[in-house]
Amino acid sequence: MYNILLIMTRKVAATATRDMLALHGYEVMMAYDGKTGIETARIYLPDLILCEEAMAGTDGLAVMEILRQDPRFQLTPFILLADKYRQHTFRTAMNQGADDYLIKPYTSHDLVETVRNRIRKKEAYAALQPEAERDFKTIVSRFLEDRNTIRAAAHEEIYHEGGMPRYLYYLLSGKVKTVKTHEDGKDLVIGLYNKGDFFGYIALLEEETYKATAIVMEDAEIALIPKADAEELFDRSPMMMQRFVRLLARNVTEKEERLLGIAYNTLRKKVASALIHLRNKYQVDRSTHYTIAISRDELAALAGTATESLIRTLSEFRNENLITVKSGSITLQNPGRLEEIAYH
Numbered sequence: 001m002y003n004i005l006l007i008m009t010r011k012v013a014a015t016a017t018r019d020m021l022a023l024h025g026y027e028v029m030m031a032y033d034g035k036t037g038i039e040t041a042r043i044y045l046p047d048l049i050l051c052e053e054a055m056a057g058t059d060g061l062a063v064m065e066i067l068r069q070d071p072r073f074q075l076t077p078f079i080l081l082a083d084k085y086r087q088h089t090f091r092t093a094m095n096q097g098a099d100d101y102l103i104k105p106y107t108s109h110d111l112v113e114t115v116r117n118r119i120r121k122k123e124a125y126a127a128l129q130p131e132a133e134r135d136f137k138t139i140v141s142r143f144l145e146d147r148n149t150i151r152a153a154a155h156e157e158i159y160h161e162g163g164m165p166r167y168l169y170y171l172l173s174g175k176v177k178t179v180k181t182h183e184d185g186k187d188l189v190i191g192l193y194n195k196g197d198f199f200g201y202i203a204l205l206e207e208e209t210y211k212a213t214a215i216v217m218e219d220a221e222i223a224l225i226p227k228a229d230a231e232e233l234f235d236r237s238p239m240m241m242q243r244f245v246r247l248l249a250r251n252v253t254e255k256e257e258r259l260l261g262i263a264y265n266t267l268r269k270k271v272a273s274a275l276i277h278l279r280n281k282y283q284v285d286r287s288t289h290y291t292i293a294i295s296r297d298e299l300a301a302l303a304g305t306a307t308e309s310l311i312r313t314l315s316e317f318r319n320e321n322l323i324t325v326k327s328g329s330i331t332l333q334n335p336g337r338l339e340e341i342a343y344h
Contacts, residue, residue, distance in 0.1 A: 003028075003029065003045075007034065008030075024112050033056075034058025050115070051079070065096060082104065139237060152216045158200075171220060173221045174222075177189050181213070191251070317338075320337075
């Protein structure tokens, strides 16, 4: 019998869904909020997770992000249940590893078939993988053993635009950004990286020069993987190659969306989008307000606007009680409203 974790805030709907799944032979565990859902998942290790997308506090995307960081949930099918279709939320969910995204109204048959198919795919995928490759993070940790590491302070460059790649980089701690400089000297932030992220892989895989400069945002420790070792890993491990193909696809999608936004969005949309992008990348616990310490020049480079325009827009957001600003740090007081500004 397969175990399913159902995370839904509305108890009547949750009970009806549980009873329907039980009729089809599934054992269903219940959680009525995101934090409890995470705790339940870690204790019982379900075969599949069904989770409401819109929940107060820790929402469905946050639940998925947190659990995906745990190697035990790398292959666990995760299905989000949404009240309505939101293009950005859907794209974000799929990019961050959701296996499916059901939008109401869906039928009982739709739900049961989706659950059944996802469990089948998980079993088929697991059966095809060698034992040593079933845990992606185990492969990564073994691959990183005895690697040379460097410590870099904020504002240090790791590699420069136009340079030839010699390493694949893995961020053990801290934050890194990639920046492209225009002919007029203005910078545009095109990538953000956090603890547990690889970076510098695009130029390495393309065998081309770096198209951007990597700069440390927050004191970092970085593992250096020689190019030859990285290429050998890709050849030996189809799982690793598949992961990097996904990273490339996600990278391209994010850049396309951000560049379109910078080209066509209003100033308010650009700034709101930059703030939400930072939150989505770096905030783990969404039950608290997100605060980031970032210079106005860096935030302007991320938003793709002039620093003076950014400051003016931040003042508007502060007056509307969407953010607070203290000692250079920005706290998102109303991220839901900022998302509406950014994506609608």
